[in-house]
Amino acid sequence: MTVPYGTPDAPRIAVRGEAHLEVDPEIARIGITIASRGKDRRTALDDLTHRNTTALNLVKTYGDAVERLETGSFSVTPELKEHGRGERIHAYHGHVHITAELTDFTALGELTTKLADLELTHVDGPWWALRRDSPAHREARRQAVREAVQRAKEYAEALGTHLAALTELADIGAEDPEPRFVGKAARSRAMAYDETQATDQGAAPLDLQPQRQHVHAQVNARFTMAPPQL
Structure with missing residues (x-):
């Protein structure tokens, strides 16, 4: 039977190890919303298809710089006249949303500026992030473990003894039924652009400064130590 607080012959030390890293982002996401408008549904749809193809082809010209390109929501909806009897359709509006990861x-x-230069195109972002398997996460976990061991050693040395064994190592939240989101890796510095910001001569490429990402790791560790001479 395990005694939760140790015994005189095997005192227990419980510590927490933490690590905080600040690293450059690895990916950036932008959202592209393309719109169209027509007097009838077919005109709005054809125009939306054309604009969507133009935007997709533009993104694809950047080759390997684009890691992922996905189409999200799509809609073509009628606009009803505000006045008059009955439900008379005034026009149709189309929208399609694209997400690009670079x-x-x-x-x-450069790509963000060119997209914003397209008519009826709205660009959101960028959202800076790290990949889920980024080495930064692994390094943060290693540093947190090393800190926990070092902290436990310092407590043992303060008592004139030494660590004997590791009895438990737990990632913070590992036994918590509710998920926790620690750090700012998924946060972003968001901007929005649309075609009204462009000029006839074409806008100069935007100078976007990547936002540093904060990576956190925390562990709980429990050790036993040799009995100190008090």
Whole structure:
């Protein structure tokens, strides 16, 4: 039977190890919303298809700089006249949303500007982030474990003894039924652009400064130590 607080022959030390890293982002995401308008549904749909193809082809010209390109929501909806009897349709509006994920931040500024230069196109972002398997997460966990061991050693040394064994190592939240989101890796510095910001001569590429990402790791560790001479 395990005694939760140790015994005189095997005192227990419980510590927490933490690590905080600040690193450059690895990816940037932008949202592209393309709109169209027509007097009838077919005109609005054809125009939306054309604009969508134009935007997709533009993004694809950046090759390997674009890691992921996905189409999200799509809609074509009628606009009813505000006055008059009955439900008379005044026009149709189309929208399609695209998400692009880039790894080349120099290309990001140029692409964002070119997309914003397209008519009826709205660009949101960028959202800076790390990949889920980023080495930064692994390094933060290693540092947190090393800190826990070092902290436990310092407590033992303060008592004139030494650590004997590790009895438990737990990632913070590992036994918590509710998920926790620690850090700012998924946060972003968001901007929005649309075609009204462009000029006839074409806008100069935006100088986008990547936002540093904060990575956190925490562990709980429990050790036994040799009995100190008090």
